[in-house]
Amino acid sequence: MPHGEPKIALSTPVGDTVKTTTCYMCACRCGIKVYLKNGKVRYIEGNRDHPVNKGVLCGKGSAGIMQHYSPARLRAPLKRVGPRGSGEFQEISWDEAMELATKWLAEVREKDPSRLAFFTGRDQSQALTGWFAQQFGTPNFAAHGGFCSVNMAAAGLYTFGGSFWEFGEPDWERTKYFMLFGVAEDHASNPIKTALGKLKARGVKIVAINPVRTGYNAIADEWVGIKPGTDGMLIGALIHELLRTQNIDLEYLVRYTNAPWLVIRDPSAADDGLFARGENGKPLALDKKTSALADATLPDIAPALVGEYKLPDGRTAVPSFTLLAERFLSAEYSPEKAAAITGVPADTIRRLAQELAHAAFQQAISLDVPWTDWAGRRHETMTGRPVSMHAMRGISAHSNGFQTCRLLHVLQILLGSIDCPGGFRYKPPFPKPTPPPNRPGGKLGTVAPGKPLDGAPLGFPQGPEDLLVDTEGNALRIDKAYSWDAPIAAHGLMHMVITNAANADPYPIDVLFMYMANMSWNSSMNIPAVLRYLTEKDEATGDYRIPKIIYSDAYYSEMVPYADLILPDTTYLERWDCISLLDRPISEADGPADAIRQPVVEPDRDVRPFQTILIDLGARLKLPGFVDENGAPKFPGGYPDYIINHERAPGIGSLAGFRGEDGKSYGKGAPNPKQLEQYIANGCFYHHQLAPEQQFYKHANKAYLEWAKEVGFLGAAEPIIFQLYLEPLQKFRLAARGHGSVQPPESHRRRIEIFFDPIPFWYAPFESALLEEAEFPMYAITQRPMHMYHSWGSQNAWLRQITAQNRLYMHRDRARALGIADDDWVWVTSAIGRVKCQVKLMEGVNPDTVWTWNAIGKRAGAWALAPDAPEATRGFLLNHLISELLPEREGGYRFSNSDPITGQAAWYDLRVRIERAKPEEAGESWPRFEPLPNPYGEHRPVVSTFGAEFREAAE
Numbered sequence: 004m005p006h007g008e009p010k011i012a013l014s015t016p017v018g019d020t021v022k023t024t025t026c027y028m029c030a031c032r033c034g035i036k037v038y039l040k041n042g043k044v045r046y047i048e049g050n051r052d053h054p055v056n057k058g059v060l061c062g063k064g065s066a067g068i069m070q071h072y073s074p075a076r077l078r079a080p081l082k083r084v085g086p087r088g089s090g091e092f093q094e095i096s097w098d099e100a101m102e103l104a105t106k107w108l109a110e111v112r113e114k115d116p117s118r119l120a121f122f123t124g125r126d127q128s129q130a131l132t133g134w135f136a137q138q139f140g141t142p143n144f145a146a147h148g149g150f151c152s153v154n155m156a157a158a159g160l161y162t163f164g165g166s167f168w169e170f171g172e173p174d175w176e177r178t179k180y181f182m183l184f185g186v187a188e189d190h191a192s193n194p195i196k197t198a199l200g201k202l203k204a205r206g207v208k209i210v211a212i213n214p215v216r217t218g219y220n221a222i223a224d225e226w227v228g229i230k231p232g233t234d235g236m237l238i239g240a241l242i243h244e245l246l247r248t249q250n251i252d253l254e255y256l257v258r259y260t261n262a263p264w265l266v267i268r269d270p271s272a273a274d275d276g277l278f279a280r281g282e283n284g285k286p287l288a289l290d291k292k293t294s295a296l297a298d299a300t301l302p303d304i305a306p307a308l309v310g311e312y313k314l315p316d317g318r319t320a321v322p323s324f325t326l327l328a329e330r331f332l333s334a335e336y337s338p339e340k341a342a343a344i345t346g347v348p349a350d351t352i353r354r355l356a357q358e359l360a361h362a363a364f365q366q367a368i369s370l371d372v373p374w375t376d377w378a379g380r381r382h383e384t385m386t387g388r389p390v391s392m393h394a395m396r397g398i399s400a401h402s403n404g405f406q407t408c409r410l411l412h413v414l415q416i417l418l419g420s421i422d423c424p425g426g427f428r429y430k431p432p433f434p435k436p437t438p439p440p441n442r443p444g445g446k447l448g449t450v451a452p453g454k455p456l457d458g459a460p461l462g463f464p465q466g467p468e469d470l471l472v473d474t475e476g477n478a479l480r481i482d483k484a485y486s487w488d489a490p491i492a493a494h495g496l497m498h499m500v501i502t503n504a505a506n507a508d509p510y511p512i513d514v515l516f517m518y519m520a521n522m523s524w525n526s527s528m529n530i531p532a533v534l535r536y537l538t539e540k541d542e543a544t545g546d547y548r549i550p551k552i553i554y555s556d557a558y559y560s561e562m563v564p565y566a567d568l569i570l571p572d573t574t575y576l577e578r579w580d581c582i583s584l585l586d587r588p589i590s591e592a593d594g595p596a597d598a599i600r601q602p603v604v605e606p607d608r609d610v611r612p613f614q615t616i617l618i619d620l621g622a623r624l625k626l627p628g629f630v631d632e633n634g635a636p637k638f639p640g641g642y643p644d645y646i647i648n649h650e651r652a653p654g655i656g657s658l659a660g661f662r663g664e665d666g667k668s669y670g671k672g673a674p675n676p677k678q679l680e681q682y683i684a685n686g687c688f689y690h691h692q693l694a695p696e697q698q699f700y701k702h703a704n705k706a707y708l709e710w711a712k713e714v715g716f717l718g719a720a721e722p723i724i725f726q727l728y729l730e731p732l733q734k735f736r737l738a739a740r741g742h743g744s745v746q747p748p749e750s751h752r753r754r755i756e757i758f759f760d761p762i763p764f765w766y767a768p769f770e771s772a773l774l775e776e777a778e779f780p781m782y783a784i785t786q787r788p789m790h791m792y793h794s795w796g797s798q799n800a801w802l803r804q805i806t807a808q809n810r811l812y813m814h815r816d817r818a819r820a821l822g823i824a825d826d827d828w829v830w831v832t833s834a835i836g837r838v839k840c841q842v843k844l845m846e847g848v849n850p851d852t853v854w855t856w857n858a859i860g861k862r863a864g865a866w867a868l869a870p871d872a873p874e875a876t877r878g879f880l881l882n883h884l885i886s887e888l889l890p891e892r893e894g895g896y897r898f899s900n901s902d903p904i905t906g907q908a909a910w911y912d913l914r915v916r917i918e919r920a921k922p923e924e925a926g927e928s929w930p931r932f933e934p935l936p937n938p939y940g941e942h943r944p945v946v947s948t949f950g951a952e953f954r955e956a957a958e
Contacts, residue, residue: 017046022603023687025582027575028063028070029792030125030168031055031192032582032589034688035064037603040953044068044576044604049193054596054690055589056193062790063192066801070574071604072949075558075798075867077571078608081938087538087547090564090864090936097611103568105623107551108139111513112624116140117450118513120481120504122497123147124520125793128614130586130657131645132518135617137456138626142445142471143481143512144460145495150526153494153907154399158408160463160493161731163421164434164702164723166408169587171433173391175201177425180362180390183211184234184411185397187786188218195219195393210355212237213397214782215812215854216847218789227355228849231782231911233345234398235407235765237352238414240341242331244356245417250364252388252419256308259703260416260725262324263288263306264299269318273742276733276761279320287314288322300724302378323728327413327762344765346849363388363418370424374696375705377722385699388418389425397786402769402909404902405491409729409763416725422701428592431693432584432716434702434723438463438731443485445471450479455627464491466734467745476748478509482906487747487755488898489906490735496906498528499899502887505536505548516553517562518613519572524561524865525794525858528885528900528910529835531930537565555613558798561865564935571610576603578612579643579679583657584716589688593698595716597658598688599646599679615641648674655715658682660689670714732759732904750896758903768912769889769900774834779914781817782849783831785857785881794858797874798866800947808877809859810843813917814850818842821917828925830918833884839920839929840879853917855881860928864935879928885910 018038026033026047034053038046047067051058080100085091111119120143121136123129129146136144148156152168159166173181175198186195199219202209211223214231229237245251256262264286265279278286281298288299288306296312297304308324334340338349370385392415398407420426422434442465444458462485464470470490471479478486481503482496489496501522504512520526527533539548554566557574572578580600582589590596621629622636628649631637638644646657654671656662661681662672669691675681682689697707702723711717738746739755747755758766766772787793788806796802811831813823823829825844830837831853840855848854860878863870887908888897900909 022601023050023683024576024603025580025598025600025687026060026064026067027580027600028067028795029189029192031194032598033060033064033193034598034686035060035067037576039603042604043952044071045953050686052686053688054591057197059193059197061192061196062805063792063796063802066799067576069799069801069947069949070795071576073558073798073867075865076574076608077557077559077563077569077610078939080571080609081569083567087565087567088534090938092569092938094939097609100568100570101616101619101623104553104570104620107514107553108516108620109624112139113452114513115450115452116454117143117445117479117481118511119143119516120500120512120514121516122495122500122520123518124526128580128586130583130651131614131617133459133461134628135621135626136460137444137458138621138628139624140450140454140456142443142450142456142460142479145482145484145497147497147520148494149482149484149492149496149906150498150908152396152399153492153905154404154902155395155408157491157493157905158405159412160435161438161491161726161729162409162412163416163725164437165429167393167395169430169590171427171429172592173198173393174387174389174425174428174592177368177387178202178389178391179207179366179425180358181207181209182392183209183213183219183223184392184394185213185399186219186393186395187397188789189787189792192789208358214784214849214852215786217786221847226847227347227351228847230344230346230849230851231784232401232403232768232771233765235403235410235763236336236341236344237347238407238410239331239336239765240338240352241356241359242410242414242417243336244338244353245360246328246332248356248360250356250360251417252363253308255419256324256417256727257306259421259722260727261286261299262308262327262727263322264728265289265296265312265314265320266323266326266728267314267318267320268311273737276736278730279314287320302380327727330762330764346851359390359418363390363420368425370699372695372699374700376700376703377705377708377720379705385424387424387426387699388420390418390420391426397784397911400907400909400911402900402902402912403766404907404909405904406758406760406763407765410765413727413763416727421725422699424699428699429701430588430590430592431595431701431711432588432590435717436721437723437726438465440718442469443471445479447471447473447479461493461495463493465731467738467743470745472745476746476751481510481512483509483899484906487751489901489903491731491904492906494905496899496901496908497522497526498887498908499901499906501527501533501536501549505539507548512549514551514553515549518555519557521560521562521794523565524862525880525882528882528887528908530880530883531836532887534565555616557610558795559865559867559938560794561862561935563938569938570613570616571608572613573606573610575600577606577610578602578614579646580614581642581646581657584659585651585657591690594690594692595659596688596690597660599658599682601679601683601687612642614645618642618645643679647676647678650674652715658689659691659714660685670716727762729761733761735759750892750894754898754903768909770834770909770912770914773890774914779834779916780851781915781917782852783833783881783884783913783915784852784854784911786854787858788856791856791858794861794866797859797861798868800949803874806856806859807873808841809856809879811840811853811855812843812845812848813853814848815844815846817850818844821919823917823919828920830920831881831884831915832918833913833915835886836884838879838881838883839924839927841877841928853915855879857881862932862935864937867937870934875934876927881913882910883930884915885913
């Protein structure tokens with residue numbers, strides 16, 4: 004080295020310790036490495052060995068440091084001493100907190116378990132929370148999905164046994180044409196960004212269907228700026244064109260779907276619209292080889308897809324495909340009709356259909372991988388239709404979302420692109436049977452004091468007999484899930500809990516127990532009404548209409564001041580977690596995967612992990628499964644003890660890897676006392692690689708189906724049949740017509756008849772159909788930015804520097820017509836209220852649509868934000884404008900503002916008008932609420948000094 008040249012240390016260690024764990028800054032659950040210095044977190048990077056992100060880490064993940072060290076962290080248990088909403092608390096010990104929670108819960112369980120409503124937010128541990136509710140005995144349990152994307156999950160599971168996101172993914176390596184429907188950039192963040200880069204590098208065309216051109220949609224080769232809530236009509240027109248030009252995979256339909264199954268046509272009969280079945284109960288088809296009726300499930304028949312046929316009893320029946328073709332070949336789904344509704348030109352619709360067909364059939368691919376199907380037929384190659392799609396909340400969070408999602412899946416199936424090379428691919432443990440066999444627990448007469456529920460609280464009804472209703476047809480759950488209001492509410496209706504409980508509709512509750520569900524702010528619709536319900540008192544007794552509220556969270560969210568007892572949670576870097584195959588796993592298409600979080604630092608506050616709190620409560624309440632035969636705690640070591648030793652069925656536990664006493668089994672095996680140690684040594688995850696012959700056509704692949712049964716993913720190695728025609732919906736329709744022993748109230752019959760169509764269809768969202776377009780001409784929607792997630796991000800000092808105020812984005816031409824300029828302040832008015840906010844003009848938005856970033860607007864004082872924080876003074880929420888209830892019907896009944904089939908919150912149906920604010924009204928957003936005080940009497944730091952100690956140590 005030349006004399007005088009400085010020596011520079013190029014490999015100075017970032018920290019003195021490195022630990023692997025799983026990120027919690029969004030739902031991707033990427034693998035991370037956390038670098039510690041003197042026991043503090045100094046740096047977070049991606050784990051290159053992890054199957055989800057392969058080392059890639061986004062800004063949210065890197066900023067997890069500031070989430071962990073947030074000044075909004077709760078530090079000790081709290082008991083309310085002032086009025087609800089005042090934020091007046093007394094700090095108490097854990098002994099007192101647990102004794103109080105146990106007392107309240109025990110009183111409910113001994114009296115009527117259904118008087119407990121237990122609802123959780125984005126907790127990622129629903130396998131445990133749902134099991135707690137079942138053992139407690141309450142049917143009133145649900146999680147985040149009903150407010151997010153239950154339409155997407157339910158529609159997929161009922162149609163083909165899978166769905167997008169955790170359930171499946173595109174074949175990124177082989178697809179040749181990719182379409183995005185309603186996907187914002189917070190969904191599948193790192194994996195989809197990496198994959199989109201690969202598609203761009205390969206020259207694959209990306210088409211984005213979205214009212215807004217941001218994020219993923221901004222890099223698409225073609226952006227289709229559709230009107231919100233009309234995606235189903237566009238998809239129906241694409242199906243129309245594919246059928247008209249005969250560009251569908253008929254062999255695929257015959258082999259894998261119920262397209263040939265005969266549907267009874269007898270309008271006055273109790274079985275009209277059901278499948279015709281033989282004496283063995285199997286569906287019938289017309290075998291063209293013999294011109295006779297045959298078991299439609301037999302592998303060696305040549306079933307007809309069109310025509311009308313006589314049944315043995317003289318009645319007529321048609322293949323379900325005939326019904327589908329009749330619907331979509333009609334003028335109702337022509338490109339011209341769709342253009343008038345969606346705003347997408349007819350020529351564009353025809354071209355998109357042609358491009359789909361060209362990619363699927365003219366660019367078909369074949370893998371030289373022999374495989375055997377469920378019937379024992381050997382195939383020398385795997386044929387692929389290289390068209391893939393991804394869709395999320397943008398098409399799901401509408402009152403027509405279930406049928407829209409069904410339409411998208413039917414489009415995929417007609418192209419033959421489900422679980423084939425180049426198409427959509429299941430992520431094990433999916434596919435599941437269609438629908439999954441588990442029904443919801445809690446039917447009439449099964450809920451009893453001191454008894455567990457007869458099944459899990461959430462499930463998949465297959466007909467009216469599975470509903471949770473009384474003899475008059477009234478709901479048995481507080482959120483009215485699995486009632487005639489929302490019969491297939493697979494995730495529950497979290498957004499209706501507070502409203503229904505306060506109104507004692509269908510009955511009052513005694514305890515509302517919530518975890519990480521910010522129900523007084525951005526996880527509710529009609530926030531002013533929800534705040535009123537949380538604080539409303541009975542005029543006769545003076546007691547709160549919701550008597551007791553227990554809440555657990557790691558941070559001082561807007562919900563904390565409205566609870567009576569606060570059980571403070573840890574951050575994700577201080578606890579054990581389990582990302583389980585029983586819940587929402589991190590699998591890839593080539594094999595199942597699960598993961599854990601391990602504590603990388605010890606808490607510096609008097610807090611406990613919520614999962615351990617719940618297990619402790621279960622033991623104190625002596626719930627079955629939480630105590631042994633002597634009444635002693637079954638999992639004295641808390642959540643890690645539960646992860647290792649709990650078995651949902653013999654040999655099946657929370658984690659699938661390293662099972663068996665020697666840790667050498669997968670899927671099934673005895674508990675392994677060193678399982679967590681082995682996961683940590685493996686990077687805190689386990690990925691099982693499927694054999695090449697198992698990787699495609701999982702719904703009909705003998706090798707995969709037999710393996711899936713062996714490891715506990717499936718109850719039987721039987722094929723999963725795609726349901727183009729969804730018979731369970733017709734069963735509900737028949738009940739509405741007066742057939743069967745379980746029938747809806749008169750007020751619900753027309754609604755069930757219209758919307759429970761077994762062939763998917765498009766209809767206008769309820770709010771659009773109810774309101775005068777001239778009065779509310781604009782659609783208003785939200786999406787989350789790539790660098791924020793739910794309400795967590797606005798407490799993060801690093802992420803706040805990117806976005807601390809949200810704007811209302813408008814099309815430049817529409818704003819000009821309204822006399823609105825860039826940066827103007829405007830009033831946004833809906834049918835129930837109005838907000839004031841600042842606009843930003845752009846071109847990349849549907850002209851009839853305004854939108855904003857969700858969850859940026861905050862209440863002053865919450866999240867340890869200063870009273871003059873821009874999130875509170877200039878940020879805003881559209882939630883103030885969205886009604887949780889639809890207008891009254893005849894007789895005064897009010898349905899929730901939700902999808903009529905699943906009950907998903909229809910918070911993308913909002914219609915508004917925009918008016919320029921007066922000059923004197925500019926400068927601050929509205930409405931404003933009283934600032935919330937700090938529960939511990941502390942002052943937030945003005946400037947974050949994180950990192951100074953590391954620099955001082957270096958010096």
